[in-house]
Amino acid sequence: MTIFRLTSILLLSVVAASALAAGSVRYKWRDAEGNLHYTDSLPADAGVRGYEVINAQGIVVKRVEPAKTPEQRREAKVAADAARAEKDAAERQQRADQQLLAANPTEKDLIETHRQQLEMIDLQLSSQHATLESLERSLTDLLGRAAALERSDRPVPAKLAGQIGDLRRNIETQHALIERRKVERESTVKDFAKELDHYRALREKYGQH
Known part of the structure; x- marks a missing residue:
C-alpha cells in the first residue's frame, strides 16, 4: 500500500468520525422495492440491504455492503x-x-537420472520376461506329460491337470504384468521428455545457462 493511499484512508476515517461525532450525517439507502432514500436515521433492516453514510458536503464517508x-x-x-x-x-x-x-545442477545430470530410472524399468522387464519363459517351459513339459498319457490311453491325473491350469493362469498374469510395465515405460519416457523441457525453461527463466 502506498503512503498516499494510506494517508487518504486515514483522512477518510477522520472525516467520517468527525461527521458522525458532529451529528451532521445522512444515510443513503434503498428499500425492499429498490426506491432510494436519504434520511437522518436508518430503518431497522438497513444492514440487510446495505447503506451509505454521507456527510454535510455530500461525500460518502462510509459504505456498508448488503448482507x-x-x-x-x-x-x-x-x-x-x-x-x-x-x-x-x-x-x-x-x-x-x-x-x-x-x-540436477546441469542438464547432463538430469539426463543421467532419467537413464538410470529407465534402466531399472528395463531390468524389471527383463526379469519378468525370464519368469515368463520359465513358466512357459514348465507348461510345455507338463503338456508333454499329459499328451504322453493320453496317447497311451491313460487318464491325466487331476493333480497334473490342476498344475497345467495354474501355469496357464500364471502365464496370463505374467503377460499382463509385462504389458503394464511396457505401458509404464512409454509413459515414463514421455514424462521425462516433458520434465527435460520444463528443466530447460526453468534454467532459462533463472538465467542458468
Whole structure:
C-alpha cells in the first residue's frame, strides 16, 4: 500500500468520525422495492440491504455492503477455496521446481537420472520376461506329460491337470504384468521428455545457462 493511499484512508476515517461525532450525517439507502432514500436515521433492516453514510458536503464517508444471501456465501466460499487451492498448487510447483534444479545442477545430470530410472524399468522387464519363459517351459513339459498319457490311453491325473491350469493362469498374469510395465515405460519416457523441457525453461527463466 502506498503512503498516499494510506494517508487518504486515514483522512477518510477522520472525516467520517468527525461527521458522525458532529451529528451532521445522512444515510443513503434503498428499500425492499429498490426506491432510494436519504434520511437522518436508518430503518431497522438497513444492514440487510446495505447503506451509505454521507456527510454535510455530500461525500460518502462510509459504505456498508448488503448482507450476502446463503447462495452468495456459498459462491464466495467456493471461490475462496478455489483461490486457496490454486495458491497451494503454485507453491507446491515452485518447491518442486527448486528441488529439480538443486538435484540436477546441469542438464547432463538430469539426463543421467532419467537413464538410470529407465534402466531399472528395463531390468524389471527383463526379469519378468525370464519368469515368463520359465513358466512357459514348465507348461510345455507338463503338456508333454499329459499328451504322453493320453496317447497311451491313460487318464491325466487331476493333480497334473490342476498344475497345467495354474501355469496357464500364471502365464496370463505374467503377460499382463509385462504389458503394464511396457505401458509404464512409454509413459515414463514421455514424462521425462516433458520434465527435460520444463528443466530447460526453468534454467532459462533463472538465467542458468
